[in-house]
Amino acid sequence: MMRKGMAAAALALALALPAFACPQAAFADEPAEGDNAVNVTQLPDSSFIYDTSITDLSTADTYYDKQTVQVTGEVVGDRITAGDGRHCWLQLASPSDSSTVSVYLTNESADKVDTYGAYDRKGTTLQVRGTFNLACPDHDGASDLHAQVVTVTEKGKATPDEFDINAFIPGMVTVMIGLAMMVVFYLLRERQR
């Protein structure tokens, strides 16, 4: 009971505080003065979707087209040149599943990548903010993300296989059994002839 009462009081305080802290909020229709003026003619801006997942982009419909999005993922594969000498392509993979998105970015931004993900390498994790195109008019209809801001959130690392002879023992045993069977077969066939 005591805990519930405290929670109710905290909620009431939280609701009341903004009214005291910013009294103009209650009168948003009236233009304020200075930098904080409210532009009443401003249209709603829906071209900005923050923190989208790569999975969402890989299954995106027209809602995401031409929107500014922010995604985080591992760089995999290679740095593919874009042909103009100033830009390149990277492949950003989702950390949760196999989905990927092609990112078009400047060479300076791509220089931040220290490792490209592959079998024995975890690629650099990048946070990319940019414009998503369902079918990019600049790149003959490719589905891509034109990067504006690229930030490294985690460096890549090499994870090479360690040679362990024990891992090869089952293989060596089966190969020897298989070869022995082949020799026996050969001898039996020769005897029959």
Next chain:
Amino acid sequence: MWQRFTWYDVRVIGHYLGMLVLFSSVALIVPLVTAIVFCEWIPASHYLLSIGLSLIVGSALRFLRIEPGRLNRQQALVVTGLAWVVLAFMATIPLYLSGHYNTFLDAMFDGVSGITTTGASIISDLDHLSYADSMWRFIMILLGGLGLVVVALSFGLFGKRSGASLYMSEGRSEHVVPNIVQTAQFIAKLSLGFICVATAVLAVMCAFAGMEAPRAFLNGLWLAISSFCTGGFTPMSTSILYYHSFPIEVVLMLLMIIGSVNFVLHSELWKGHLNVYFRDMEIRTMFIWIVVMTLVFAASVSASSDFSNLATMMRRGVFLIVSAFSTTGFQNVTTNQLTTSLTSGAFLVIAALMCVGGGAGSTSGGIKFNRMGLIIKSLVATVKETLAPDSARVVVSYYHLGRRILSPEVVKQAMTVFVLYVVTYAVGALVGIAHGYDATQSIFESVAMASNGGISSGVCSQGMPASLELFYMLEMWAGRLEFLTLIALIVEVVVTLDPRRVVRSRLVRRS
């Protein structure tokens, strides 16, 4: 009367299957060497184990009959039909051990898809797959594209007489030269020649695109194999879109077109018989079909807001059309774009292109151009007969490696396979719909599986129902063997295992 297999037949079939399994252990050496070269020790241990298992299974099967004698036609049909299952199973072992599949069935799906050159894949995290496992995926495509039996024959595995029955049962009927082993060797040499040249060209292009030398070489090799064998697997998850390179797409389109033309016609071109090549009914049917479907595709896609401008249509549309008709399955658009950006009409045009496929005796799947040509010729003959006076004898001819008269037997064969393909497409679509998928996507996916086209609309993915997965595997298998071998195999097995027939045959033997 249906012929029942005896225990002797089973032992002979087992022996020859064992030879093919032993042969697959040789193919497994390629990814093993790749693993060792790139210090991928875990995959190396997987491939050593797979080689050992292949040696044991292959040798055990050979023990069924030490001196097998020659294969007869029925035995050859079963060996070919089962080879595609047994080898797909053996090929699945290293794939499953890679850890990139949730279940063995998922790995088996990719194994069947690779061997049958379908190209659909439900692998997870392809971009982190080892070079060795990637190499194995493309070796599967190479073996399947050329034909398991053709490859085995080119190494002289079955001898000359058994080879003829095997060669026919793998959906091939035409010989480049009268000798079957030499024909198989010609197919293998021609393919390897194209693949070697294409590898060099594509590796240079990949290097120019920014790849490191070893990756450029491997990507060039894998793309060359996959495009010429009209397989459709790619080293990266975004298929051909990954390369963002128009020159690479052009080279791949050329390879896909070459791969989808009858090898016998290639030999005519090789001999300098340009006239034979361009007069051929198959080539002309191909040309007319592609022009018509391209126009329909362009008309349909022009209604789309995303793909209607000329540059996009040319770059994405033409590549998709070539990839679809050759039943390769490469994509330079995302799967999402296929279903959201393309119009439903354009989507169905791609399905129709996969449905018909490429040339007979090529690496393509589908109904094939020669059958379509023969059926159209048959229609012409029927109309002519209807209009001709009763006393007239209507003769319709066609040009395929010389002028030939259209006979009822040829038309019957073409119609049978055509009907079997259409029925399989329809049944597969109904199975997809019954599993709760969208009707258009179900039709598309069913056609992609049975024609070995492999362009996926997204139905084939991890977590798809196991029953649907199994049905699609059956479709891929049936499509690759062009049904007749598969049906013959099923009939033989049913007749052999039917208890009433077993009892009846024992009674006959006692009396």
